[in-house]
Amino acid sequence: MRNLLEFLAKYNHWFVFLILEIISFVLLFKFNSYQGSVWFSTANAVSGQMYEWDSQVESFFAMGTLNGELTKRNIYLEQQVAHLREQLADAKIDSSAAEAQIKKSIAGIKYIQAKVVSNTLSHGDNLITINRGAADGVKKDMGVVSGNGVVGVVYLVSAHYSVVIPVLNSHSNISCMIAKRGYFGTLHWIGPNSRLAYLEDLPRHARFKIGDDVVTSGYSAIFPSGVLVGKVLHVYNSPDGLSYRAQILLSTNFGKLRDVCVIDNAPMQEQLEVMRAAVDSIKVYSGKD
Numbered sequence: 001m002r003n004l005l006e007f008l009a010k011y012n013h014w015f016v017f018l019i020l021e022i023i024s025f026v027l028l029f030k031f032n033s034y035q036g037s038v039w040f041s042t043a044n045a046v047s048g049q050m051y052e053w054d055s056q057v058e059s060f061f062a063m064g065t066l067n068g069e070l071t072k073r074n075i076y077l078e079q080q081v082a083h084l085r086e087q088l089a090d091a092k093i094d095s096s097a098a099e100a101q102i103k104k105s106i107a108g109i110k111y112i113q114a115k116v117v118s119n120t121l122s123h124g125d126n127l128i129t130i131n132r133g134a135a136d137g138v139k140k141d142m143g144v145v146s147g148n149g150v151v152g153v154v155y156l157v158s159a160h161y162s163v164v165i166p167v168l169n170s171h172s173n174i175s176c177m178i179a180k181r182g183y184f185g186t187l188h189w190i191g192p193n194s195r196l197a198y199l200e201d202l203p204r205h206a207r208f209k210i211g212d213d214v215v216t217s218g219y220s221a222i223f224p225s226g227v228l229v230g231k232v233l234h235v236y237n238s239p240d241g242l243s244y245r246a247q248i249l250l251s252t253n254f255g256k257l258r259d260v261c262v263i264d265n266a267p268m269q270e271q272l273e274v275m276r277a278a279v280d281s282i283k284v285y286s287g288k289d
Contacts, residue, residue, distance in 0.1 A: 109264070110263075111262070112132055113132075113261055114130040114262055115260070121194045126168045128152060128164040129162070130161065131160065139154065141222060143265075146257060153165050162262075172188070172189060176215065177217040180213075184202075196248065199232075200245055202245070203244070214232060214246075215229055228251050230251045
């Protein structure tokens with residue numbers, strides 16, 4: 001103990017210097033936006049690389065499970081395609097014209113493959129880090145999906161990494177609808193269960209049942225319509241009694257999330273930019289900041 005005290009007394013000026021340096025850096029990055037953004041970008045890149053190394057090790061051991069999930073998903077998609085072709089044939093629609101229309105509707109959509117390098121489940125404001133960034137074409141407000149359904153929306157982007165606000169975040173608001181019925185609402189997650197979320201503000205005249213699929217509505221200019229979100233598990237009255245609130249079993253298992261795709265949809269991005277410009281114009285016209 002005496003030797004420790006002598007050591008501290010001998011080098012106390014160095015400890016004071018280090019403490020003051022730490023305080024100065026904290027003040028510099030906290031109260032200066034430019035330095036703060038530089039710090040965030042650098043920290044995000046470094047932490048992203050560390051998370052990626054860790055994720056690569058986990059992915060190696062989880063490869064068998066992932067292959068199984070991909071196989072099941074491919075079979076499901078093949079069944080869906082076959083079912084749609086049968087419906088087209090039954091309706092006596094020219095299949096070649098229908099396929100041309102489908103291809104035209106998805107022509108502008110590209111998918112940027114990425115891997116999850118960091119993921120939290122136990123917080124109210126969970127975040128996901130992926131190993132793709134601006135250098136790969138990722139931009140803020142792009143949608144992110146997995147082989148099983150919706151994941152979230154890109155929030156922050158650095159050169160080689162991006163931070164995603166997933167469905168499992170209190171700030172996530174994704175426009176969804178009951179498939180084949182057209183009734184839509186807003187998807188919210190309140191925790192703590194990572195497999196359950198709630199579709200709010202469904203109209204009282206809506207007619208749907210437990211087990212119905214929930215998909216994206218296409219109204220948010222982020223996700224195309226029809227991306228799977230989950231299934232209706234329970235139905236409740238809203239607190240004010242004016243609408244329905246549906247509990248949704250999410251199709252994406254965030255606890256096993258490894259591979260995702262970022263949706264690069266140029267037409268939707270253009271629509272989003274027009275909407276933002278319109279909002280800014282309204283604020284200027286009304287005299288609001």
